Amino acid sequence: MTASNYMERDELLKMAALDVFGLLDEYEAERYNRSFHNAPAGVQDEIVALQAELASDTSLLPQEDPDPSLRERVLKRVAQAVEEETMRLAPIATIGRSRKSVDVIDTTHGRILIRAARFWRAASFVLAASLVATLFMYAEAYKGASELINAVYVQQNEKQFKEFLGPTFNDFQTSPKVVDIPFNTATGKYEGTATLHFNNATKQVLFMAPKLITNSQYVLRAKFDDEKTVDLHAFTVTGSYTNFRIDDVQDKFGISSLASVTWEIFDTVSNTVILTTAI
Amino acid sequence: MNQQDWNLMQRIAAGEESAIEELYDRFGALVFKSSRQILPSRAEAEDAVQEVFVRLWQSADRYDPRRAKLVTWVMLITRRHLIDRLRRKAARPNTTPFEQDWAGISGEETPEQSSIAEDRNAVLRERIAELPKLQRDVIEKAYFQGFTLREVSEQLNAPLGTIKSALSRGLAKLREKSINDEQALG
Numbered sequence: 222m223t224a225s226n227y228m229e230r231d232e233l234l235k236m237a238a239l240d241v242f243g244l245l246d247e248y249e250a251e252r253y254n255r256s257f258h259n260a261p262a263g264v265q266d267e268i269v270a271l272q273a274e275l276a277s278d279t280s281l282l283p284q285e286d287p288d289p290s291l292r293e294r295v296l297k298r299v300a301q302a303v304e305e306e307t308m309r310l311a312p313i314a315t316i317g318r319s320r321k322s323v324d325v326i327d328t329t330h331g332r333i334l335i336r337a338a339r340f341w342r343a344a345s346f347v348l349a350a351s352l353v354a355t356l357f358m359y360a361e362a363y364k365g366a367s368e369l370i371n372a373v374y375v376q377q378n379e380k381q382f383k384e385f386l387g388p389t390f391n392d393f394q395t396s397p398k399v400v401d402i403p404f405n406t407a408t409g410k411y412e413g414t415a416t417l418h419f420n421n422a423t424k425q426v427l428f429m430a431p432k433l434i435t436n437s438q439y440v441l442r443a444k445f446d447d448e449k450t451v452d453l454h455a456f457t458v459t460g461s462y463t464n465f466r467i468d469d470v471q472d473k474f475g476i477s478s479l480a481s482v483t484w485e486i487f488d489t490v491s492n493t494v495i496l497t498t499a500i
Numbered sequence: 501m502n503q504q505d506w507n508l509m510q511r512i513a514a515g516e517e518s519a520i521e522e523l524y525d526r527f528g529a530l531v532f533k534s535s536r537q538i539l540p541s542r543a544e545a546e547d548a549v550q551e552v553f554v555r556l557w558q559s560a561d562r563y564d565p566r567r568a569k570l571v572t573w574v575m576l577i578t579r580r581h582l583i584d585r586l587r588r589k590a591a592r593p594n595t596t597p598f599e600q601d602w603a604g605i606s607g608e609e610t611p612e613q614s615s616i617a618e619d620r621n622a623v624l625r626e627r628i629a630e631l632p633k634l635q636r637d638v639i640e641k642a643y644f645q646g647f648t649l650r651e652v653s654e655q656l657n658a659p660l661g662t663i664k665s666a667l668s669r670g671l672a673k674l675r676e677k678s679i680n681d682e683q684a685l686g
Contacts (some may be wrong), residue, residue, distance in 0.1 A: 272572040292524055
């Protein structure tokens with residue numbers, strides 16, 4: 222990437238006003254966001270403060286106040302949207318719970334749930350299209366994504382990947398209730414990457430890591446505000462790509478939302494936290 | 501990082517009603533006024549407010565306090581929705597200059613309401629009228645009519661960089677005038 226793809230401070234500040242009012246088109250917005258993330262912390266703080274000032278400024282807005290009845294209408298409209306989304310997801314969540322199978326589907330060790338196979342075979346045509354879309358999506362989002370794609374196709378993990386993802390993945394991934402949070406290196410040295418996908422509606426967690434050190438053993442751990450920890454899943458990395466899904470994290474581990482815990486990847490060999498979602 | 505705002509948005513993502521009430525109480529007026537600035541009638545503005553808060557719920561778990569304060573996030577979601585509405589309606593007054601009365605377009609209001617509506621952007625209108633023509637035209641087209649910068653560049657037959665600069669400078673001048681006027685009032 223050339224230097225001209227990043228805006229310098231002055232241009233960033235100039236574009237900050239356009240950004241906060243939604244005036245940047247798609248290309249400019251992407252360039253702006255990339256530049257923001259590439260800027261020094263001090264410049265980022267400056268931009269955050271400037272945009273908050275611009276957004277809060279009501280001097281150029283009409284001085285009409287909303288009708289008091291609007292509050293109730295807004296709450297009703299949002300409640301309706303929440304209910305509709307919950308109803309839409311309810312049958313999907315039930316599929317997981319109705320099976321008397323383990324809740325963890327772990328493809329790093331090649332264990333595939335046989336009982337669910339017929340559901341996944343039936344959805345394989347739909348999944349093929351969503352798989353391509355999903356991989357391109359990750360190619361956009363993550364460094365080293367080409368390795369991920371290679372891991373799927375070259376290392377013949379495609380079947381495992383499809384069976385792992387299952388027919389619910391497309392809904393999982395496209396649900397507005399899913400929050401994606403990348404892990405950051407805890408030691409400042411580790412270059413592996415991982416991402417957690419947390420579905421606030423179904424309380425499912427999807428963990429994906431394209432580059433963890435192979436032949437090492439790890440634990441996905443959740444740490445609460447009181448420093449208590451709970452280990453959700455132990456895994457050994459045997460290939461260049463690791464993924465697993467955990468259902469019912471609220472019932473099983475008391476994790477109700479992403480906000481309630483910090484996630485860590487703990488290396489049981491070196492006894493260190495190598496990746497964390499702590500900001 | 502503002503942990504409280506992040507926690508609030510996580511609660512909203514989980515559909516917690518009290519959290520949505522809190523968000524409305526903090527930003528409902530801002531969202532309404534921003535909508536009223538762009539949309540010609542109160543009814544449309546009120547409908548927009550409801551849709552904005554649904555979008556705020558839908559995107560709540562994507563809010564990143566490292567990237568922006570909550571008020572910025574709310575304004576961004578609001579403005580994007582308003583621009584989407586303008587484009588969807590395809591009712592952008594392509595040839596209607598900003599100086600014309602927006603309230604008359606809907607035909608839904610009483611003469612008294614129209615009179616009030618005429619004044620709702622009066623201060624802003626005066627300040628925009630004082631800007632250089634290019635800045636005035638760009639603000640009208642991009643900010644009030646929802647055209648993309650590229651579209652504005654084509655319409656005005658000016659380079660994209662020139663359009664961006666004009667928009668940025670125009671908005672900065674409007675704010676500067678606003679601050680000066682407030683200071684003058686003491």
